Amino acid sequence: MNNDYYLYQQEDIKYKDFTNILFFYQKYKDNPWNKGENFGDYLSKIIVGEIAISKGFKKAKSIENKLLGVGSILHFANTNDIIWGSGINGKIGLDRLTFNNLNIKSVRGPLTKEILENKGLSVPDIFGDPALLMPKLFPSLKYSPVKNKVTVIPNLNEFEEVEKIISKKFNLISPLKHWNIVFNEILTSEIVYTSSLHGLIICEAFNIPVILFKPFGGETLFKYEDYLEGTGRKLNRIPKTFNEGINENNGIVLKSPKYKIEEILNQFPNELFTKDIND
Incomplete structure (x- = not known):
C-alpha cells in the first residue's frame, strides 16, 4: 500500500x-x-x-x-x-x-x-x-528555502527514466507523492527544476525560483504554451530535456506570470x- x-x-x-x-x-x-x-x-x-x-x-x-x-x-x-x-x-x-x-x-x-x-x-x-x-486557499503554506536545496520534479511519464540518470546532489521528487509532500519539498527548495506543468504552476503561485525543462516522456509542449499564454507570456525558445543534462543552462527561466486570482x-x-x- x-x-x-x-x-x-x-x-x-x-x-x-x-x-x-x-x-x-x-x-x-x-x-x-x-x-x-x-x-x-x-x-x-x-x-x-x-x-x-x-x-x-x-x-x-x-x-x-x-x-x-x-x-x-x-x-x-x-x-x-x-x-x-x-x-x-x-x-x-x-x-x-x-x-x-x-x-x-x-x-x-x-x-x-x-x-x-x-x-x-x-x-x-x-x-x-x-x-x-493554492496560496489563497492554504495561507499557512509559506516559502521557506533550505540553503543549496535543488529539487527536480519530472513529468509523470518520465520519472522512472530521470530516476536512473539523476545525480545524488539533487532532491528528486515523484509527482505521484501526495500533494502535501510535494508542496513541502517545493516550498523548502532554493530552486526547482521541472518538466511537470503543475511543478511549474505551483512554483509560480508561491513565487519560488523555477527552471522549466521540456518533457520527454510522450508529452508535447502544447499545454505548457497554453498555460504560459494564459498568464501573459510566450515560450520564446524550446528548453532541453532532463535526459540531455540536468543543469540550469538546459532549462529556461520564465518571466513572472500575470493572472487575476x-x-x-x-x-x-x-x-x-x-x-x-x-x-
Whole structure:
C-alpha cells in the first residue's frame, strides 16, 4: 500500500460530498491511492472541496453532468459538462473532442479557447489554472528555502527514466507523492527544476525560483504554451530535456506570470452546490 494512503483517505472523507460530481485524471483508477495520484491532477479535488467549504456549501447538487477542473482533460468531457480552468492535451487527437456543447466558466489558456471556439463553442476570455489559487486557499503554506536545496520534479511519464540518470546532489521528487509532500519539498527548495506543468504552476503561485525543462516522456509542449499564454507570456525558445543534462543552462527561466486570482475564483460554479443539506 502507498505510504500516503491515509492522507488520501482523510481527504476523501472531508471532500466526498463536494467532489462526487468532479472528474479528474487518475493514472491508477483500478487501485485508487495505492500507487499514488499525479499531484497536479489530484489538486482539483482539494481546490473544489476547499472552495465549497469556504463558501458554506453542504454538498454538491445531484446533476447529470460532471465538473472538470484542473488538468489537460477536455478529451474526457461529454456534452453539457461544466468546465472550470481545464485545458486540452496536445498529445491527444482532436477527434477525441466529441462533445457538441459545454458550460464553460473558464479555460487554462487561449490555445484551448481557440480550439473550442473552432468547434462553435462560446468561451470567456478568462484564463488560468485553478492550482494558482493554492496560496489563497492554504495561507499557512509559506516559502521557506533550505540553503543549496535543488529539487527536480519530472513529468509523470518520465520519472522512472530521470530516476536512473539523476545525480545524488539533487532532491528528486515523484509527482505521484501526495500533494502535501510535494508542496513541502517545493516550498523548502532554493530552486526547482521541472518538466511537470503543475511543478511549474505551483512554483509560480508561491513565487519560488523555477527552471522549466521540456518533457520527454510522450508529452508535447502544447499545454505548457497554453498555460504560459494564459498568464501573459510566450515560450520564446524550446528548453532541453532532463535526459540531455540536468543543469540550469538546459532549462529556461520564465518571466513572472500575470493572472487575476479573484477572476479565476469568481468563475467557480457555485450553482452546482447547495447550502441546504436536504436539497
